[in-house]
Amino acid sequence: MRLAGSIHCSFAAVLLCIAACDAGVSHAAKPASAPTPAPVPKNARYKDASQPVEARVEDLLARMTLAEKIGQMTQAERAEARPGDVTALMLGSVLSGGGSGPSPNKPESWASMIDAYQDAATATRLGIPVIYGIDAVHGHQSVIGATVFPQMIGLAAAGDADLMKRIGEVTAREMAATGIYWNFSPMVAVTQDIRWGRAAESLGEDAATVGTLATAYVGGLMAPIAPDSAQILPTAKHFIGDGGTAWGSSRQSIMGVQYRLDQGDAQGDSEALLARYLPPYKALIDAGTGSVMASFSSWNGDKLHGNNALLTGVLKERLGFKGFVISDWDGIQQLPGSFEQQVTTAINAGVDMAMVPKDYRAFVRVLTDAVNKGSVPQARIDDAVRRILRAKFAMGLFEHPRALRSLQAEFGGAAHRAVAREAVAKSATLLKNAGALPLARGKSIFVAGEFADNLGFQSGGWTLQWQGVSGNGEIAGTTLLEGIKQVGGATTAVSFKEDGKLDGRADVGIVFVGEPPYAEGVGDRDIDELALDRREVSAIDAMRSRVDKLVLVVVAGRPQLLDKVIDKVDAVVMAWLPGSEGAGLADVLLGDKPFTGRLPVGWPASAAGYQRADAPLDMRCTSLVWALGDGMDVSGKALGPGRCTR
Ligand code: BGC
Numbered sequence: 001m002r003l004a005g006s007i008h009c010s011f012a013a014v015l016l017c018i019a020a021c022d023a024g025v026s027h028a029a030k031p032a033s034a035p036t037p038a039p040v041p042k043n044a045r046y047k048d049a050s051q052p053v054e055a056r057v058e059d060l061l062a063r064m065t066l067a068e069k070i071g072q073m074t075q076a077e078r079a080e081a082r083p084g085d086v087t088a089l090m091l092g093s094v095l096s097g098g099g100s101g102p103s104p105n106k107p108e109s110w111a112s113m114i115d116a117y118q119d120a121a122t123a124t125r126l127g128i129p130v131i132y133g134i135d136a137v138h139g140h141q142s143v144i145g146a147t148v149f150p151q152m153i154g155l156a157a158a159g160d161a162d163l164m165k166r167i168g169e170v171t172a173r174e175m176a177a178t179g180i181y182w183n184f185s186p187m188v189a190v191t192q193d194i195r196w197g198r199a200a201e202s203l204g205e206d207a208a209t210v211g212t213l214a215t216a217y218v219g220g221l222m223a224p225i226a227p228d229s230a231q232i233l234p235t236a237k238h239f240i241g242d243g244g245t246a247w248g249s250s251r252q253s254i255m256g257v258q259y260r261l262d263q264g265d266a267q268g269d270s271e272a273l274l275a276r277y278l279p280p281y282k283a284l285i286d287a288g289t290g291s292v293m294a295s296f297s298s299w300n301g302d303k304l305h306g307n308n309a310l311l312t313g314v315l316k317e318r319l320g321f322k323g324f325v326i327s328d329w330d331g332i333q334q335l336p337g338s339f340e341q342q343v344t345t346a347i348n349a350g351v352d353m354a355m356v357p358k359d360y361r362a363f364v365r366v367l368t369d370a371v372n373k374g375s376v377p378q379a380r381i382d383d384a385v386r387r388i389l390r391a392k393f394a395m396g397l398f399e400h401p402r403a404l405r406s407l408q409a410e411f412g413g414a415a416h417r418a419v420a421r422e423a424v425a426k427s428a429t430l431l432k433n434a435g436a437l438p439l440a441r442g443k444s445i446f447v448a449g450e451f452a453d454n455l456g457f458q459s460g461g462w463t464l465q466w467q468g469v470s471g472n473g474e475i476a477g478t479t480l481l482e483g484i485k486q487v488g489g490a491t492t493a494v495s496f497k498e499d500g501k502l503d504g505r506a507d508v509g510i511v512f513v514g515e516p517p518y519a520e521g522v523g524d525r526d527i528d529e530l531a532l533d534r535r536e537v538s539a540i541d542a543m544r545s546r547v548d549k550l551v552l553v554v555v556a557g558r559p560q561l562l563d564k565v566i567d568k569v570d571a572v573v574m575a576w577l578p579g580s581e582g583a584g585l586a587d588v589l590l591g592d593k594p595f596t597g598r599l600p601v602g603w604p605a606s607a608a609g610y611q612r613a614d615a616p617l618d619m620r621c622t623s624l625v626w627a628l629g630d631g632m633d634v635s636g637k638a639l640g641p642g643r644c645t646r
Pocket residue numbers: 096097098135184237328329520
C-alpha cells in the first residue's frame with residue numbers, strides 16, 4: 001500500500017503506511033554524514049504534495065545539513081526569539097508560554113506575529129515551515145475574545161464524547177484563525193490525588209474515561225478545518241505518571257511556592273504504574289496523535305526527560321509511536337550534570353524536540369558538539385528529525401503554513417459560545433438537593449460569594465495568564481451571576497452582595513464558593529487547604545438566615561471540603577471551572593436543562609482520613625462523601641452507579 005497523494009491524509013493513515021513505505025522507499029542506507037548544502041530545485045520531491053509523506057520526509061532529510069536538523073529539533077519562546085532567529089538558526093518551532101502573546105492581544109495580532117515567524121522559516125534554504133505551539137487547554141484561552149471552555153475536569157464530569165469532539169473542533173478553528181496549528185493538549189494524566197495543582201486540567205481518576213474523552217477531543221482537534229487549512233497537531237501529555245506522584249516528592253519551587261506533588265516522583269512497581277497510566281496514551285496514539293510531551297516528573301526516582309526505557313522503550317517501541325516527543329519547559333535542564341550532559345541524556349533517551357524557551361542558542365551549540373563528538377549518534381538525530389518532519393508533512397503545514405484569517409470572523413462568536421454553554425450545563429454536577437432545585441422563575445434570589453461575578457475566577461488557570469486572572473476586564477463572556485439574571489428573566493428578582501449580608505429576605509439564596517486561579521504546582525494544596533475559608537462560611541451563615549432555600553455552588557477545579565457547611569445548605573452543585581459561558585449554569589439551576597454531570601474524581605468527606613484514588617477501594621470509599629460516578633438529577637435519582645455504590 002502506498003499513501004495516497006492527499007495532504008489532508010490523517011496522521012493515523014500516515015502511520016499505517018509507514019511499514020509499506022519503509023519497504024518501498026528505503027531509508028536504511030542514508031549516509032550519516034552531513035550532506036553539502038546545495039540549492040534546492042523547485043521540483044524537489046519533498047515539495048510535491050502528491051508524494052507520500054514518508055517519501056517527502058526521506059527526500060528532505062537527505063538534503064539537510066546537521067545545522068538544519070538540529071534547528072528542527074529546537075523550540076524557542078516567542079518573547080526570546082525574533083523571526084530573524086528562526087531564519088538564522090533554522091528553528092523548527094516557536095511557542096507561547098502561558099500568558100505570552102502579542103500586544104494588543106487580538107486574533108489579528110497573533111496571526112501577524114506567527115505569519116512573520118512563518119515567513120522567516122520559509123525564507124530558509126529548505127523552506128521548512130515552523131510549527132508554533134501553545135497551550136489551548138480549555139479553548140484558545142490565551143487570546144482575548146476567545147471562547148473559554150470549562151476546564152477538562154468539568155468536561156470529564158459531562159462525560160459526553162460527542163461534545164468533546166465539538167469542543168476540539170471549535171478550539172481548532174479559533175487556533176487556525178491565529179495561525180497556530182500545534183496544541184499542547186490534551187493532558188491525559190490519570191489523577192490519583194486531588195491535592196495536585198493540575199487536577200483541574202485532567203479528565204479525572206478513571207483511566208478509561210480519560211482515554212475515551214481525550215480521543216474524542218483529539219478527533220475534533222484534528223478534523224478538517226477548511227480546504228485551505230493545515231490540521232491541528234495535538235499533544236498527549238505529560239508522559240508519564242504525572243497525577244500519581246508521591247506527596248512531598250517534588251523538588252521544584254516557583255514564584256516562592258514549594259511544589260509538593262507537581263513535578264514529583266511516581267512510585268511503585270513499574271508494570272503496575274504502566275497499567276494505570278499508559279492506556280490513554282495508547283488510545284491517543286492509535287487515534288493519530290502526533291506529539292507527546294515528556295513529563296517533568298520522575299518514575300521511581302528517574303526524571304522522565306532522561307528515561308530511555310520509558311520514552312523510547314515503552315512509548316516508541318512498545319506503543320509504536322511514530323510522532324515526536326517534545327520536552328517540557330526547561331525540563332531538560334532538570335536532569336543531572338552540565339547542560340551538555342543534560343542535552344545528551346535527553347536526546348539519547350528519546351526527546352526529539354527540545355522546549356528550550358530561552359536557552360535555544362546554547363542548545364543548538366551543545367547538541368552540535370555532542371553529535372560531532374559522537375556522544376549523540378547521527379542516527380538518533382535523523383530519527384528525531386524524521387519524526388518532526390513526518391508530523392509537519394502529515395498535517396499539511398508545508399502547503400498551508402499561514403493563519404486562516406477568514407476564520408477570525410467567527411472567533412469567539414455565538415456558534416462557538418453555544419458549544420461552551422452546552423458544556424457548562426452538561427458538566428454541572430448535582431450532589432445534594434433537598435427541594436431547592438430547580439429554581440422557579442418569578443421568585444426572589446439572593447446571590448453571594450466572590451465567585452459569583454468574576455470571569456477570571458470562573459475560568460481558572462491558563463486563562464490569559466499562566467496563573468489565570470481575576471475580574472471581568474479582559475475575558476469576553478457571561479459571569480455566573482449575569483447568567484442567572486439573563487436566564488431568570490425579568491420576573492426573577494436577583495440581588496447580589498459578596499458577603500451575603502443583603503437587606504430583607506428572599507425565596508432562594510445561592511452562595512458561590514471556590515478556589516482562585518492557579519496553574520501547575522503553584523496549585524498544589526494539602527488536603528486541609530481545600531476547606532472553605534472563613535469568609536465563605538460566614539457568607540453561607542449570612543444567607544442561611546435570610547432565605548428559605550439555600551444552594552451552594554462550588555466553582556473550583558477539584559472538590560472542596562464541605563463537611564463544615566453541608567448541613568447548612570439545601571443543595572450542592574459542583575460547577576467546576578466553567579469558563580466564559582456562565583449562563584450554562586443558570587440553564588440547569590433554573591431547570592431549562594437537566595443535570596447530567598457525574599463526578600470524575602472522588603470527593604473527600606473531610607480532611608481527616610483522606611485517601612488517594614489508588615488506595616484500596618474499601619478504605620477509599622469510607623473516606624469519601626461522594627465517589628467517582630456520583631451525581632443526580634433534581635429528583636434525587638442517581639445518574640448512574642458510582643464507584644462506591646454497593
Ligand atoms: C507545562 C506544560 C506546558 C508548557 C508550555 C509547562 O510548564 O508543564 O503543560 O505545555 O509549560 O507552556
